[in-house]
Amino acid sequence: MIDLRALREDPDRLRVSQRVRGEDESVVDRLLDMDSRRRTALARFESLRAEQKNVGKSVSSAAPEEREELLAKAKALSAEVKEAEAEAERLGEELDQLVAEVPNLVEEGAPEGGVDDFTVMDEIGTPRAFDFTPRDHLELGEKLGAIDTERGAKVSGARFYFLTGVGAMLELGLLNLAMQQAVANGFTPTVPPVLVKPETMEGTGFLGAHAAEVYHLPADDLYLVGTSEVPLAGYHADEILAADALPHRYIGWSTCFRREAGSYGKDTRGxxxxxxxxxxxxxxxxxxxxxxxxxxxxxxWEREMLDKLELPYRVVDIAGGDLGTSAARKYDCEAWIPSQQRYRELTSTSNCTDFQARRLNIRYRDEAGKPRFAATLNGTLATTRWIVAILENHQQADGSVIVPEALRPFVGREVLEPTGM
Known part of the structure; x- marks a missing residue:
């Protein structure tokens, strides 16, 4: 949720942000108009209520010949006050609805454009030159007895899978390595709930443009999360944090669920x-x-994890038109996928400034003791998709896969060998 006071002071900042996102700039004028009308309605309501109180006080001390006239005036004012209050509330609700539809202000310096207009900030490592035709991750995973999409589809449908044997060990090792790194850097480890209330999902900005991606359980009015960002954002909702304790850093391990709406035919393999x-x-x-x-x-910290896994990758600054609703700036790390001969996203980190905190009422006290809204940030440190990059980049001609050295203590072996199945 954007700051209306800041909007009044500098409306052009939102205009620029909307332009960078490729969104409608006219929303700025609509917001300013509705905000002005609501404040005018509030001022009228407060003025009428003050007059009503003064008339009410005058009745008891008025002379008998004046009392009837004052009572009639008080009755008329009462009706006007109710009407003015209803109008102010109506305009307030309309303003709140419009504000809720406006995405966060893009941070200055973010690239303009859409999904293909990112800026490459850095490239690390050189994609490996194979002296054999590299297999894709699914073929490797099947030979290793690590990935079973056929039975996943049988049990649950398309885009589901089993991780079995070394596949399960690889994922557990990867996630444990990420947790260990985060804790070493001062993060508090958490295993959050994966079902959240509507106000938590909405507060993080996932029920607007991204609502089609979210699984909803209507009987319970709960949502399955697509990232532990959601429950962790709600963790301190309606709280005032100690300023001297900031930043509060949490690391969450969770199962995530996404409908992948609109991705029909995309990445159906693996x-x-x-x-x-x-x-x-x-x-x-x-x-x-x-x-x-x-x-x-x-x-x-994301780059540190990728370096530990000995993966070639690049860092990109995401363009405004490809930012999520809550993000003011986002950086992705994309690993090289040999079978596709291109980079694919493995990590994403977003600065959401005070956008989510305003929705969820998360504050801290400034030096003067006045409550202010905090900033929230998120970033992926490991996920199931990383297995794709690990298998493909570290594969050998015989279908075996070298386990990156940092992962070996967690996986319990140096090489993943084909099972012969």
């Missing part, structure tokens, strides 16, 4: 785009003035 997966997610509550620097720290 486990790149699936309905259920596991993820380790960083989430931070920070002082707004420190959010930009904290965002860069989250990116650095």
């Amino acid at each position: 486990i790149i785009r699936v309905h259920q997966f596991n993820k380790v997610e960083m989430f931070v509550y920070a002082h707004p003035d420190q959010a930009h620097e904290e965002h860069l720290r989250l990116l650095a």
